[in-house]
Amino acid sequence: MKPADQFLDRKFLKTSKKDVIRFRTIWISDVHLGTTGCQAARLLEFLQATESETLYLVGDIVDGWQLKRRWYWDQVHNNVVQTVLKKAKKGTDVIFVPGNHDEAIRQFIDLDFGGIKIRDELVHTTAQGKRMLVLHGDRFDGVIACAKWLAYVGDNLYTVILKFNQLYNNWRARAGLPYWSLSQYLKLKVKNAVSYITSFEDALADEARKKGLDGVICGHIHKPEIRDIGGVTYCNDGDWVESLSALVEEANGELRLVSWQDIMQRSHSLEAISDISEESAVEPVAEEEALHA
Template identity: 45%
Template sequence: MTQVRSIFLSDIHLGTRGCQADSLLDFLRHYEAEQIFLIGDIIDFWAMSRGVHWTPAQNTFVQKILRSARKGVKVTFIPGNHDEALREHCGIRFGDIELKHEHLHVAADGKRYMLIHGDEFDQVTRHHRWVALLGDVAYNALVRINAWLSILRRGLRMAGYWSLAGYAKRKVKSAVSFIFDFEDCVVRAIRERGVDGVICGHIHAATIRQIQGITYINCGDWVDSCTAIVEHFDGGMELVEWRSARLAGLTATPAEPQPATEALVEEIAASVMPEAGIALLQPEQHRH
C-alpha cells in the first residue's frame, strides 16, 4: 500500500457498462490517502436515464468510499455535468461526504489548486446540450467496440492495451483542437483567480503540464484510460496510468463481496432518480 496525501478521481461514470470499476478498485487497494476528491461525472445519470448497468464492483467502490469517509478520510464530491442533478445539493453532506461546486486545495508545498469538473468551459455542453448527449452516445459506442477489440487482441496474443477512443482523440483534428481549446479556456479563467493551478476532469484527457505559468492537471477517466492524480506528502503531483502499472505487475487480489450500499446511492437515487429507486442497490440485477 502506497501512502499518499491526496487522491483525485474524475469521470468514473458509475452506472454504465463502460465503467472500469475493477481497475479502479485495484488502484485503491494500492493507494491510501488522507483526502479523496471526486471531481465530477462519478455517477452517470445521463446514461442511467437510458438504462442502468450497476455491477458488484461498482457497488464495492461506493462502499469503499463510504467506509473511508467513516474512518476519517476527507472525501469531497464535486458534481459534473453527468451528475449535475447533485449540484442543487452542494453545501450539504451525504453521510461523511461533502458536496461542493468547487474546492480550493492547498497542497503540502503550499501551492493552491482550484478543483472543478470543467464542463462550464465546454461550449458544446453549455449551449448545445443535444450535441453533447449525442456525443456521449457515440463515445459509449466506441467504448463498447473497444471491449470487443480487446477480446480479439487477446485472442491473437497481441500485447498491450490499445484504445479506439483514445486513437480517435489523438487523430481526429477537431477532437485535438477541442482539447487544446478547453485547456486554454480553463487556464485563462483560473489565472484570474490568483491560484497556482487547476485540477479538473470532463474531457477524459489525463495530463499534468504547465500552460502559461499555470499548472494544468486533468485526472482523465475510468472508462477508457484508467488514470488518476495523486499528491505526495511533499506536494508533488503524479499522474498514475493504472493500466501501465498493472502491466508492470502491480495487481491486487480480487475484492471480497460487499453488502449493498445504503447511504450514498440510496439517497442519491431517491432524490434524483426516483424511478430507479432501490434497484441501484441490487448489483446482481443488470438492467439493459
C-alpha cells in the same frame, strides 16, 4: 489469464495495511458508474491498494445520463461506492465535485452525506503551498454550455465507440497484445478534437489565472495531462473508462499522474518484499529449533 487482465487477480483485493500505497491527496473523475464501459473492478483494486488524507471525486462518478436510458448496476459498482464510504468513515477527507453526468447531485452543493462533502468547486493547497482550483470543468465546454442536445448525441456515439473498443481489445488480449483505445486515438488524431481539447485546457488555465491561483485540476475530457500553460499548472486526472488514471499528490507536494497498472505493479512489488521479509523472519526460528532438537 488474458494479458490485459493480468493484474485482475483477487490477491490485489486483499492488500494488507502495511502494503497500502500512501499519498497526501488523490483525484479521480469520470468513473461513469452505471455504464458497461466503466472499469469498476480496476477502480476498486486501485482504491483498495491506496490511501490518502484527502480523496477528491472530480465529477461524472455516476452516469445519470446513461442510467436514465438503460439501468445497469452490478455488484462491483456497489463495492466501489461502499469502499469510498468506508474510507470516509475511517478518516479520509472525501470531497465530491459533481459533473455534468451526475449533475442531479448539484442540488446538494455545500451539504455533507455519509462523511462525503459535496462542493461545486474549491481551492486545494498542496504541501508546497501551491493553490489549485478543483472543478469538473464541464461549464468550460462550449458543447455542454451552448448545445446540450449535441452533447447527448456525442455521448451516444462515444458509447458505441467504447463498445467497439471492448470487442476489439478482447481480441487484442487473446492475441497477446496490450490495451489500445480507439477514442483516445481519435482525440489525438482528429484535428477538430485536438483543437477542442486545447481550447478547453486554455480556458481552464485562464480561469485559474483570473482567480490568482497557481493551477487547476479537472476532469471531463478523459485526457490525463499535466502541463504548464502560461505559468499556470493545468492538471487533468483522466478517467476510469479508458485511461484508468488518477492524479496524486505525494507527501512532498509533487503532483503526478498514475495509472491502475502503475499502482498494481507497485502493490505487487510491495507484496513480494513483504513476503521475503516474512520468510527471512521465520528462518532464524527454524534454525534455533534445529539446534535444540
